[in-house]
Every structure is written in C-alpha cells, then in structure tokens.
Amino acid sequence: MFDNQNPQEDEVKRVGSDWLWLSGMRRYHPGVCHKCLKWPKNVNNLKKCAGCKLIHYCSRECQEEDWPTHKELCREVRADGNQTVFSEAKLSVKKREDWWPFCKDLIRSTSLQLGRELEWFERDIFLFPRVCEVCKDAHVPRLHGCRECNSVFYCPAEHSVQEKELHKQYCYSFFLATQCDIFNALHGIPYPQPFPFPTPVEEVYKSLPDNMLDLLSPQIEGKCSEETLKLEPILAFVLSDWLSLPLSFLFAMEKISINDEQEHLQNLREITIHVIGAAFREQAGRFVNSMEYVLHRLPNLKSLNIILIGPNLETEFTLSNDIENTNEEDINKHCNECHNKGKQVLYKEHHMVYHEYTELYPNNKPNAIIAYNCGFSSCKSWVTSFNSMIHDSSIPLIFTSFTKSEAESDLKHIQKANVEVVLDICKNPFSGQRPFRHTPREEGLFYINNYIGVVKGKNGKGAK
Numbered sequence: 001m002f003d004n005q006n007p008q009e010d011e012v013k014r015v016g017s018d019w020l021w022l023s024g025m026r027r028y029h030p031g032v033c034h035k036c037l038k039w040p041k042n043v044n045n046l047k048k049c050a051g052c053k054l055i056h057y058c059s060r061e062c063q064e065e066d067w068p069t070h071k072e073l074c075r076e077v078r079a080d081g082n083q084t085v086f087s088e089a090k091l092s093v094k095k096r097e098d099w100w101p102f103c104k105d106l107i108r109s110t111s112l113q114l115g116r117e118l119e120w121f122e123r124d125i126f127l128f129p130r131v132c133e134v135c136k137d138a139h140v141p142r143l144h145g146c147r148e149c150n151s152v153f154y155c156p157a158e159h160s161v162q163e164k165e166l167h168k169q170y171c172y173s174f175f176l177a178t179q180c181d182i183f184n185a186l187h188g189i190p191y192p193q194p195f196p197f198p199t200p201v202e203e204v205y206k207s208l209p210d211n212m213l214d215l216l217s218p219q220i221e222g223k224c225s226e227e228t229l230k231l232e233p234i235l236a237f238v239l240s241d242w243l244s245l246p247l248s249f250l251f252a253m254e255k256i257s258i259n260d261e262q263e264h265l266q267n268l269r270e271i272t273i274h275v276i277g278a279a280f281r282e283q284a285g286r287f288v289n290s291m292e293y294v295l296h297r298l299p300n301l302k303s304l305n306i307i308l309i310g311p312n313l314e315t316e317f318t319l320s321n322d323i324e325n326t327n328e329e330d331i332n333k334h335c336n337e338c339h340n341k342g343k344q345v346l347y348k349e350h351h352m353v354y355h356e357y358t359e360l361y362p363n364n365k366p367n368a369i370i371a372y373n374c375g376f377s378s379c380k381s382w383v384t385s386f387n388s389m390i391h392d393s394s395i396p397l398i399f400t401s402f403t404k405s406e407a408e409s410d411l412k413h414i415q416k417a418n419v420e421v422v423l424d425i426c427k428n429p430f431s432g433q434r435p436f437r438h439t440p441r442e443e444g445l446f447y448i449n450n451y452i453g454v455v456k457g458k459n460g461k462g463a464k
C-alpha cells in the first residue's frame with residue numbers, strides 16, 4: 001500500500017546535505033523498535049520489554065543498548081504477570097472523554113515518583129500506548145496492530161473488524177506521522193538555507209495551484225529542472241509545515257483581493273505583515289527563511305516587512321535582521337535570484353501583546369495582520385487585544401487553526417468584537433502536509449494551519 005517504508009539513510013542525505021541539520025527529538029511510537037526506530041515487517045512480532053511491557057524492540061541487542069536509558073522509567077511502571085499500567089484502562093475509561101485524563105494521570109504520577117519531568121518520548125509512552133483503540137483493552141498478547149501504519153491496535157474480536165473501515169480514512173496519515181517523526185529522530189531537523197522553494201521568482205503573477213501537494217509534486221517526483229529542487233517525499237512533508245506559512249498568507253490575500261479594491265497582488269512593491277501571537281516558532285530563522293517565498297510569487301514585491309509581535313517571544317533568541325539595521329550579510333541569506341533582484345525579507349520583534357503595540361506605534365499600518373494557529377478560543381489573553389486587531393477596517397485579520405472545531409470556536413471568539421467575515425472558515429489547501437498525533441484524538445490527526453479564515457472590523461465601528 002505505501003512506498004518508501006524504510007527510507008535509506010544515504011538516499012535521504014543526498015538532498016540538502018549542505019544544509020544545517022539540528023539534532024532531532026526522540027519520539028516513541030508503539031509500532032516501531034524503540035531503539036533503532038526500524039519499521040518491522042510485522043508490527044505484531046516486535047519483542048516487548050519484560051518489565052513494563054509498554055515498549056517494544058526489534059532485537060535483544062536494541063533492548064540491551066536501550067536499557068541504561070529506559071531502566072529508571074521501567075522500574076517505576078513495571079507490573080506483575082501480564083499486567084501493565086494500562087490494565088485498568090478498560091474498566092476506568094467508559095467514554096472517549098475519559099481517556100485523556102486517564103493518560104494525564106499516569107504521566108503526572110510517574111513524573112512525581114521519578115521526581116522529574118518526563119522527556120517527550122517518555123510522555124509519548126503514556127499517550128500512544130498499545131491498547132485497543134475502542135475498548136482500551138491493554139492485554140498485549142491479544143492485540144492486533146494495523147500492519148500498514150503500525151500505529152493503531154485493536155482487540156482481535158469485534159473491534160478490529162468494526163473499526164477497519166473507519167481506520168482506512170486515517171491509516172495513511174498515521175503512517176506519515178510516524179515516518180516524519182522517525183525521519184526527524186534519525187536525520188535531525190532540516191534547516192535549509194536558502195529554502196528549496198518549489199518555484200523560482202515569477203515574472204508575472206500566477207494564481208496559486210489548487211493545493212500544496214500540486215505545488216510540491218514536481219519537486220517530489222523529480223520533475224524539477226534544477227537538481228537542488230528535488231526532494232524526498234518525507235522531507236517534502238516535513239518542509240511543507242514551513243512553506244505553509246507564506247502560502248497561507250498568499251492564499252488569504254488571493255481570496256480577499258477578488259472582492260476588495262485592494263491593489264492587485266501583481267503590483268505590490270512592499271508589504272508589511274503583523275504576525276501576532278508570535279512565539280519561538282516564528283523566531284526560528286526558518287520562519288523568515290520560508291517567508292521569502294512570498295517574494296517568489298509576487299513579481300514586483302521588493303520588500304516584505306515582517307513584524308513579529310507577542311508576549312511569548314523569547315528575548316534570548318531575538319533575530320538580528322532588523323528593519324532599521326539591515327546589513328549586506330543578512331540579505332545574502334536569500335536565494336541568488338532574490339538577491340540579484342534586490343528583493344528582501346526584513347523583520348523586527350516586539351515582545352508585547354498587540355494592543356500595547358498599537359498604542360506605542362499607532363501609525364504603523366500593516367497590509368495584513370496574521371495569527372498562525374491562533375488559539376483565540378483557548379488563550380484568554382487575546383481578548384484584550386481583539387479591538388486593536390480589528391481597529392482599522394481596511395486591514396484584514398487572517399487566522400489559522402489546527403482543527404475544524406477549533407477554527408469554528410476561534411471565529412466565534414473574534415466575532416465577539418465587531419467584525420465582518422471576509423473569508424469564512426475553510427479547509428486551508430496550503431496547510432502543512434505533515435500529520436501530527438493528537439491527544440485526545442478528536443479528529444484523527446492535526447496539521448499546521450489546517451483551517452483558515454479572514455475577518456475585518458466593520459466600517460467605523462471597530463474602534464476602541
């Protein structure tokens with residue numbers, strides 16, 4: 001069913017071997033060897049740790065090699081006979097909603113016993129265990145793992161049959177989520193500079209293709225003329241999260257410029273974007289790197305000014321490529337074509353909430369305000385800034401969310417301010433393509449910038 005189940009190391013390294021690779025984070029997946037992360041021929045044949053019975057290995061060697069790292073946790077959660085810390089789950093978890101608290105309790109109590117926070121991969125052990133997806137039966141020897149995605153397990157009788165059809169919808173996404181995590185753990189996190197953009201700088205404005213995969217497929221299938229633009233599929237999925245940032249912005253701008261008197265995208269020479277609720281993710285140089293793609297799609301755009309604004313920006317990571325003190329060296333980080341055409345991305349950071357920013361700089365008017373994976377509904381501190389976000393009815397407020405239900409609730413929250421919906425919540429065709437495991441699993445898996453919407457203040461009424 002799926003190709004490329006075991007990407008060969010040298011095959012992957014071939015692409016972008018001159019990039020910087022940051023060390024990757026270890027994750028736990030119930031269907032691959034916990035040490036070497038090898039994809040087994042049959043997930044049901046992995047050997048389990050005899051102590052905790054929670055993690056699995058391809059061989060005795062892998063288990064022995066991993067023991068120094070695993071033994072501390074293993075001793076805390078070991079159980080007699082065929083029991084595991086999940087043996088109670090079938091009885092305790094009556095409803096879907098009970099599952100997440102059950103897992104959280106295990107994490108909390110284990111962390112207390114160990115007297116330290118759990119590592120990410122250790123938390124994963126409690127969040128994505130081998131239990132039946134439906135009834136949470138943890139009697140391991142009887143469980144059957146899906147042999148295509150190695151990610152979900154069912155008790156053999158009714159649940160493996162009953163869930164088969166439903167699981168088919170998500171099976172490939174689980175497979176991809178696992179492959180992307182393995183890729184990062186084995187090879188690291190790619191930090192491409194310049195970014196392998198799917199298209200060079202355009203001469204005339206071309207509408208966006210239908211979706212991210214259409215845009216990336218020539219690169220993945222090696223049909224790109226330039227050797228450097230070829231990508232391994234898994235790498236393309238990993239990088240799509242970054243490419244999703246400029247593309248979500250362009251998608252929104254394309255949608256709203258149809259109805260608006262806004263200058264056509266073809267003629268824009270300078271754009272200023274306020275990225276609000278910005279945090280470490282946006283400070284990572286890759287964000288600014290990837291935003292260069294806006295310069296590629298908009299032929300006359302010379303300068304893209306990005307103002308990162310957010311109370312959670314971290315001072316020790318402050319970016320240096322300041323709008324006021326740009327130096328030649330920083331501009332050279334762009335691709336040759338942008339460099340030769342004098343196109344540049346400039347940025348500045350403000351460690352504050354948005355209403356503080358607009359009070360300090362009332363005359364800094366952006367072309368758009370954007371909140372990536374906004375959390376309007378989950379993060380209470382947004383409320384005080386809503387009015388300043390929609391204060392000027394000529395400035396669109398673009399926001400994205402991880403899931404549909406979250407997007408709907410984010411829209412509901414911003415609608416408490418006096419807004420008009422410019423683009424109703426929709427599935428973002430330029431969301432990240434990399435699936436992430438979701439706990440609790442409400443909607444299968446989640447993606448970066450999965451849903452998108454645009455609002456703006458109603459004429460003359462948005463003011464504070």
Ligand SMILES: [Zn+2]
Nearest residue numbers: 033036058062
């Ligand atoms: Zn192994």
Ligand SMILES: [Zn+2]
Nearest residue numbers: 049051052074
């Ligand atoms: Zn163990």
Ligand SMILES: [Zn+2]
Nearest residue numbers: 132135155159
């Ligand atoms: Zn079951």
Ligand SMILES: [Zn+2]
Nearest residue numbers: 146148149171
């Ligand atoms: Zn599957």
Ligand SMILES: [Zn+2]
Nearest residue numbers: 292334335338
């Ligand atoms: Zn460029």
